[in-house]
Amino acid sequence: MALTTVPDPTRRGTGSARARHGAGGRIRQSEGLAGYVFLSPWLVGLMAITAIPMLLSLYLSFTNYDILTPFSEVEWVGLANYERMFTSDPSYWHAVRVTLTFALVAVPLKLAAALGVALLLNRAWRGVGLFRSLFYLPSLLGGSVALAIVWVNMFNRDGAFNSMLALFGIEGKPWVNDPDWALETLMVLAIWQFGAPMVIFLAGLKQVPTELYEAASVDGAGRWRQFRAVTLPMLSPVIFFNLVLETINGFQGFTAAFVLSNGTGGPVDSTLMYTLNLYIKGFTDLEMGYASAMAWVFLIAIGVITAVFFSTGRFWVHYSDGEDR
Amino acid sequence: MIGTSVKSQQEIVSNIGLLPKEFTPGNYVDGWTNFDLSFGRFFLNSAMVSLLTVVGNAVSCLLAAYAFARLRFRLRGMWFAIMIGTLLLPGHVLIVPQYILFRSLGLVGGEWPYLPLLIPQFLATEAFFVFLMVQFMRGIPRELDEAAKIDGASAFGIFRHVILPLSRPALVTTAIFSFIWTWNDFFRQLVFLSSLEDYTVPVALTLFIDSTSQSAVGPMFAMSVLSLLPVFLFFLAFQRMLVEGINTSGLKG
Numbered sequence: 001m002a003l004t005t006v007p008d009p010t011r012r013g014t015g016s017a018r019a020r021h022g023a024g025g026r027i028r029q030s031e032g033l034a035g036y037v038f039l040s041p042w043l044v045g046l047m048a049i050t051a052i053p054m055l056l057s058l059y060l061s062f063t064n065y066d067i068l069t070p071f072s073e074v075e076w077v078g079l080a081n082y083e084r085m086f087t088s089d090p091s092y093w094h095a096v097r098v099t100l101t102f103a104l105v106a107v108p109l110k111l112a113a114a115l116g117v118a119l120l121l122n123r124a125w126r127g128v129g130l131f132r133s134l135f136y137l138p139s140l141l142g143g144s145v146a147l148a149i150v151w152v153n154m155f156n157r158d159g160a161f162n163s164m165l166a167l168f169g170i171e172g173k174p175w176v177n178d179p180d181w182a183l184e185t186l187m188v189l190a191i192w193q194f195g196a197p198m199v200i201f202l203a204g205l206k207q208v209p210t211e212l213y214e215a216a217s218v219d220g221a222g223r224w225r226q227f228r229a230v231t232l233p234m235l236s237p238v239i240f241f242n243l244v245l246e247t248i249n250g251f252q253g254f255t256a257a258f259v260l261s262n263g264t265g266g267p268v269d270s271t272l273m274y275t276l277n278l279y280i281k282g283f284t285d286l287e288m289g290y291a292s293a294m295a296w297v298f299l300i301a302i303g304v305i306t307a308v309f310f311s312t313g314r315f316w317v318h319y320s321d322g323e324d325r
Numbered sequence: 326m327i328g329t330s331v332k333s334q335q336e337i338v339s340n341i342g343l344l345p346k347e348f349t350p351g352n353y354v355d356g357w358t359n360f361d362l363s364f365g366r367f368f369l370n371s372a373m374v375s376l377l378t379v380v381g382n383a384v385s386c387l388l389a390a391y392a393f394a395r396l397r398f399r400l401r402g403m404w405f406a407i408m409i410g411t412l413l414l415p416g417h418v419l420i421v422p423q424y425i426l427f428r429s430l431g432l433v434g435g436e437w438p439y440l441p442l443l444i445p446q447f448l449a450t451e452a453f454f455v456f457l458m459v460q461f462m463r464g465i466p467r468e469l470d471e472a473a474k475i476d477g478a479s480a481f482g483i484f485r486h487v488i489l490p491l492s493r494p495a496l497v498t499t500a501i502f503s504f505i506w507t508w509n510d511f512f513r514q515l516v517f518l519s520s521l522e523d524y525t526v527p528v529a530l531t532l533f534i535d536s537t538s539q540s541a542v543g544p545m546f547a548m549s550v551l552s553l554l555p556v557f558l559f560f561l562a563f564q565r566m567l568v569e570g571i572n573t574s575g576l577k578g
Contacts, residue, residue, distance in 0.1 A: 030479070030480070031396050031397055031398065031480055032396075032397065032398035032399060033398075034392075034396055034398075034479070034480030034481065035392045035396035035397065035398030035401065035480075036392075036398055038388045038389065038391050038392035038396065038480070038484070039388070039389055039392040039393075039398075039404065041385040041388055041389065041447065041448050041449050042385065042386075042388070042389035042392075042408070042448065042449035042450075042455065043404075044448050045385070045445060045448025045449050045450040046407065046408075046411070046450075048426075048448070049419070049423065049444070049445045049448055049450045050411055050414070050419065050450060052422075052426070053419050053422035053423050053426055054418070054419065054422070056422040056425065056426065057418070057419070057421055057422040060421070060422065060425075065425075067425065067428070071429075133560075133564045136564075136567070137557075137560060140505060140556060140560055140567070141509065141553060141556060142509065143509055143510070143511060144508075144509040144511070144527065144552070144553065144556070145509075145511050145526075145527040145528075145530045145531060145549075145552075146527075146530060146548075146549035146550075146552045146553050147549075147553070149530060149533070149534070149545060149546075149549050150546070150549055153542065153546070248413065248415070251415075252415050252416075252417060254417070254511070254512050255511045255512070255527075258511070258515075258531075259531065259534060262531075262534050263531075275415075275417045275512075278417055278421075279417075279512075279515075279516075282420070282421045282424075283424075283516060288421050288425065291421050292421050292422065295417060295418040295419075295420075295421060296418070298415065298417065298418060299414070299415070299418045302413070302415060303413075306413060
């Protein structure tokens with residue numbers, strides 16, 4: 001799906017490769033051997049850590065495996081896990097809804113914040129470097145438990161946030177314990193960590209040729225028009241890249257939800273993210289067959305979403321070199 | 326946050342200001358000794374896992390990247406595409422079967438409980454670093470390879486004398502991100518570590534949440550502050566490199 005769009009190093013320098021092939025088959029042969037020697041750790045990893053576990057998980061998703069019973073007694077249950085997931089497990093659909101809500105709200109806002117701040121920081125002014133670093137730091141601490149703990153405490157009944165509201169005479173609420181607000185608290189935390197996409201946007205903004213802005217302003221385009229007609233199209237590959245990455249990231253939110261709810265997805269399942277649900281099913285309830293089925297649906301969903309992104313991307317992503325990257 | 330960590334228990338509830346009226350370092354002492362084990366144990370565990378991960382990623386990803394960037398062998402295009410594909414593969418999908426696999430090998434909670442965390446890192450499964458280094462190596466002039474080849478260097482010789490010394494910036498970027506990500510990682514450590522004395526810092530921090538009694542808030546904050554310290558120091562020391570690293574590679578924070 002996504003594979004064709006990635007620059008392929010093998011395409012590059014085919015000419016020189018051909019020249020070398022001509023120089024003699026022996027060199028090529030020894031290089032081929034060396035290639036596999038250098039690649040061997042990765043190949044072993046691919047097989048042992050990725051490919052075989054994937055096949056195993058596919059198999060398990062059709063069983064009722066629970067880790068306690070030995071493999072020989074594992075029962076093949078066919079599509080029962082999938083059936084249960086889609087028809088008789090309300091917590092499953094609830095988790096899907098929570099995750100989708102989270103991603104649909106947090107990802108666009110995060111990207112908007114990242115782009116906005118990147119535009120501000122793209123100008124040269126004193127201390128801009130410091131601000132870049134300051135905005136990036138929360139991203140770096142991103143998935144850490146410590147940050148989530150602090151965040152949860154900030155939005156507690158007695159937390160700093162309510163104290164601040166109190167200064168303005170507004171009465172707060174126990175945000176993280178309120179089923180209507182717990183997920184929103186997580187969203188704010190995620191949006192606040194906009195540093196990583198911001199830095200990527202900054203890199204993209206640096207690539208936009210200044211002549212384009214000069215030409216646009218000669219043609220009488222104002223700030224907003226310049227942004228829409230020059231910045232956005234020129235930046236679209238970077239926007240696209242960030243959008244794909246952040247969406248995939250958004251779907252995988254785990255740590256903050258785990259910390260906020262002490263691993264339960266509460267209050268009242270309001271923060272039951274997909275991955276948290278998977279963890280609970282697999283490692284708390286020990287329904288590993290069922291968890292495997294959930295993992296496969298997750299994988300397929302992410303694949304489909306990525307594919308949709310890439311197929312719609314061609315309508316709005318512009319590559320200045322005219323190459324379909 | 327740091328303010329709260331030095332407030333007395335009474336003050337945490339009563340004083341909403343950022344700074345404490347009275348400086349009480351007691352939370353750090355309490356937090357450090359809150360459990361049957363000293364918190365230092367968790368820090369040691371985390372440091373060991375993180376540092377070994379750095380070594381594993383640096384070595385194994387560099388080898389794979391060299392093969393992808395410079396050597397010609399059959400099916401290279403296919404393997405490269407697969408490598409990029411694993412980049413998009415969420416860790417949560419593999420965690421159940423990997424757990425079963427490592428458990429059936431007796432490595433979960435075994436003699437050395439960190440093997441399930443470390444083995445993947447020594448097998449270049451962190452595709453992002455492989456990709457980062459491939460991109461970097463493509464920038465190293467090919468003429469250097471050719472010159473070395475004419476001088477009679479083998480693929481290993483070129484790797485050792487040309488690529489390895491020139492790849493230092495990419496290696497450093499990998500090392501920094503590898504350390505910070507592993508230090509912050511929670512999911513895998515939560516799944517694979519089961520006994521208290523093996524816990525790493527993030528897993529140990531969640532113990533505080535289990536005991537949500539108000540009395541633990543101060544120590545919990547104190548230990549959270551400490552746990553962020555290594556990342557923060559890394560950040561201060563390498564911030565220029567981190568921002569550049571993410572710029573050139575699109576690495577995620």
